[in-house]
Amino acid sequence: MSGHRFSFGNDRIGTMETVGLDALMIRLFDTIDEANVGWLLALVERLRGTFGDHLVDLVPSYTTVLVHYDVLALDMDQARARVRQAALGLAPAASAQGREHRVPVWYHPTVGPDLARLAELSGLTVDEVVRRHCAKAYRVFALGFTPGFAFMGLVEPALAAPRLTTPRQRIAAGSVGIGERQTAIYPSDSPGGWNLLGRTPVQLYVAGQSLFNPGDSVRFEAISRERFIELGGDPMPLEGNQP
Template identity: 60%
Template sequence: MNPRIEVVAVDSLMVRLFDLIDETNMPWILAASQRLRAAFGARLVELVPSYTTLMVQFDLAPGAARALIDQALEGLRPDTGNAGRRHELPVWYDASVGPELPLLAARSGLGEAGVIRLHSEREYPVFALGFAPGFAFMGLVDERLATPRLATPRKRVAAGSVGIAERQTAAYPAVSPGGWNLIGRTPVRLFDRGREGYSLLQPGDRVRFVAVDRAEFVRLGGDDSPLEAQA
């Protein structure tokens, strides 16, 4: 691996570790994050890990920042001792809250039960946070579930909605517009200003979706209102 440093702004540099998105990237990204935080210390303004890169914002001269990055990443090895936290998110998979579930079932030829099984049997690493506070991009879903974003995004997607876009999956932390293919809903609160770090999920965490029925979903505090009724 040969990290590349790219200019983002006068006080920000992008460290590119990989060119392709892959689940095996995350141990390297986490290891680089730890080294960069230690190297910059109080001079680090912000560090944003993503699928293949880390964005470093700093409070020192750009040349000095480059030197720190080079020094910090020398001999980098994947971090096998820090795999992030593991989360289980209950999901009620149903067409009333996940209107693309029947579409994916027909397109894949798996039926709804097959889609639910494939989506919930994997453990997904969190690649990055973005789009909205607490929105965690995860992957990679089974290739049979891969499907493009909606041609016309919805104006309103319910909080907790679980969706798929290409080979990524995510759950909407709050009501917002969105173009992902919805297949269910989780009752878990993904973003909370009273929580340390705000977002339940962080890059490097691993997530398993667990299928529950409607009664359990409601018992856990989920809103079972059909998506159309919330539009």
């Protein structure tokens, strides 16, 4: 780690990096791990308290928290001092587990054009790919890309697959995919390069609110085409949806 160092969690060392006149990047870890989430969310709550009305925004991610503060109220040294104060005695809180979500998915090549290819790459059957993708709960690491898009993980190594070399120009809202060892759902029609397994009828971003938040857990459940349509899903495949 590089930057201004500080202690957290007794024997752990983090860093602060200046990323603008009014922003600090707080780095607690160097590698992505589900165990990081509790620490990062605990720090977010501490930072809300130490910055108070001088806080503009907080953006947690895989290993970092981006802090935007009121530069008219605090200078850089004062902002760093508040970060150090927030980190004192930090511990991951049990309350940082977030909400649990169950998301129904119709896994089928019609709406998951990469499903068969992923099965071939992994040496598994399509049914086994689906079973394994549904076998665990995934933590929400961060939100980004488009409103409501949640980066989740980690999928088991056998299911990991690189993103497409050439992203698709349009992916349907509700499409469920894998990129490297992460999984995600496209909340709206958009371009994208994740490997698509299926589609969910669940709406992820409504009235300016995201269904998922960092720290939440998500478990996928396979459903039939009939159930998918009954729940309001759109079964129409996209034109030119091959990679």
